[in-house]
Amino acid sequence: MAERVDVCIVGSGFGGSISAWRLAELYRAAGSDPASILVLERGRRFKHTDFKQSMHIDHLASIYKLIQSSGGPGTLGASGPQGCQMVTANAVGGGSNLYLAASLRAPTEIFERRDHNPADGPDRRVWPKEISRKTLNGFYGRAEHALRVNRPGWDRVSKSGGLWAATLANAGHTCDRVPLAIDPGRCAEAKWCHTGCVFGAKNTVNTNYLASAERAGVRVRPNRQVESVRRSAPNADGYRYVVSADPMDNEGENPTRRPTGTAEEIECKVLIMSAGAMGTTPILIRSQKDLPSISGQLGRHLGSNGDHVAAIEYDPKKVRDVLGLPGYADFHKGKPITTMTYDFYVGRRAHRYDGTRFNLQEIFLSSLTNFLYDDGRDPAGEPSWWGVQKKQAISSWSNRIELLAMVEDTHDGEFVAPPPQGSSLQPNAGPVEVGVFSYKPSEQSLRVRELADKAMAQIAARDGLGRFMKLTETQGVYCAHPLGGCRMAESKDLGVVDHRCEAFDNEGLFCIDSSAIPSSLGVNPSLTIAAVSERAAAGLTARAHELGLPRRPPGFKHRTPAQIVGERRVPAKI
């Protein structure tokens, strides 16, 4: 007999946590018990003090999944890791544990775009007509309040971000400070957001939405990997879906990070899939035979948010003499994202510019990406990407900045088959897995990345400030922002969910996460995922009674979740 709950939420990242909190508010207001809202999470739970400022491979394996596309249908890299490599999170709180907290509203033009992959249906607006920047603004605001988004002053901009701003100004461009979901009072400027913030300064959903939902009574069950979902039997008293989940061996010494094989079943009236583009989509594909009315678009249109990274290696003397900035060897200090330019986006409103726009942001990914960029030094009889010359290039790491171009590409990925378990093939307990998706960048996706490269190279070269270091595109795309796979659309022939994130012809089944996002966003996507989730959750609470959940009482208002930080490390004053 399956355990029964009103609402089962699969995944605890932005979408899952926002849904959990908004439903908890409804249940409290209606006098019902939020314990009937259950969140399942594949990863384990971390306190801030469990995180490490470390690239130790065991720590990486416990919080990250690094998924590379497979070359063939369901085979283990039949033609190697071509296509795309996706970084995903694996912990209670999902991607918010690892994000770099840049919290930006996507530009108006994003929601109006008509460009798309040539094989992707007729000429049309890619987003459903109900979604625009205007209709999302209120939900953006709601998410900004909950995530405590603020914009650092110039005195809180990192030296690397300041160097990018000065470089842009030197080339005649503007550069803006980036709003962040980071508490300015707690941030120690250590630039270790990427392996989890030990200071509790980063406003993850564990410090607001999810913490408040749990405080209200929502149950969160970590270490559960959902394998499949199916429809309930007929006449199941309003219950619609059954979720099969496996407990995971994630804890203790040398965890296998695999299912233990003792499956649990949870039956629910409303099922919210919030496992992200790389989690929700494979689960639903594996469940397709038991969800016969789901759209045939399932698994298609997987995107990378147009992520495209590169670097500039500076000449410190030029930085001092031309820009008047002394002492740059500080790539490692401050917040990982603080500045970006919109100069290659604005003034291009018409559709003829669709697919050509991009924004350029200074970013710190990790020390591992030191060798991601082609240093371009002359071989002079030796290889330049390894050997003595590469060693010298690596040694100049602290004089660099790293750049993230977010370009208007098309969604070029497609899942080719469901893995037998989980979201990808797992050869060992390490962080790297093989996905069952292909990724072939379209001509537009390649062309707009070339435009971004050209712009960055020109900016870097002005007055000989620095050397542009290009990421190769011969093997595809490197992405920390997977989107799509269950995209929202006007109709079932174009997408999997509607503008409310509810699956077409599957009442009570929602995809409230990055899997519903149908296009790249031109900015870091977390705030847009949050806004779309807020909108979907508002829609769900408004019609909750139609789905067998408590009726929304008159005068019900959504509130900002409390900030609940928990145990954290407090830096010594130095």
Add this chain to the structure above:
Amino acid sequence: MAHELSRRDFIGRVGALGAGAMVLAALPLAERMVAADPALADVSLDDATLQAFADTLIPGRKADRTDLGDEIHPLAIAGVDPEPGAVEADSLRVYKNPLVGFSPALVGPFLADLSTRSLQQGGAFLTLSYDQRVAVCLQALDFSNGDRVLYEAAAAVPFTAFCAAVEHPVGTDQNSSGYRVMGYPGAAPNGYRSFSYRRKLSAERTKRGYLA
């Protein structure tokens, strides 16, 4: 041109995911090689040769012990660079780390192929000069080598060890020579005070930091 393609392939593949990704890419090839010659599965892990290979990719100074105190074979490091290299940064531990998976799956096929190529240069890889080792690696990593993915996997290991200190529970410039060479302090438990220029450095386009 062929060499250029190989270089770009490698940098692109390794950077995002480190050694693990490359190991996965090489697994099918290794399985095919072992199926064709089962004796490859019995090739023992040769620490000294793996260290010598790592030193060829990220060369370093002569040393007796790694950062974590492991022994370094006297012939492994050619000594062509004055600063610590990948061997000192504990590449061998990464080769052996089950979370990476290079060992045991790729060890036999890789060492057997490396041995064959090294003999063409005059001897076992460990006994070759640095220039001879470079010649072996240039050939093996050339795009024209259909089995180069094995070498890409083996090459990813020293980069991952050196740049990310993945064997250190908490890597710092005190315990990780890779971080020290890069000028990277690693863990920063108290953060930084002098992290900003503390002044406006460009004109801004928006009021709130995002576009309308």
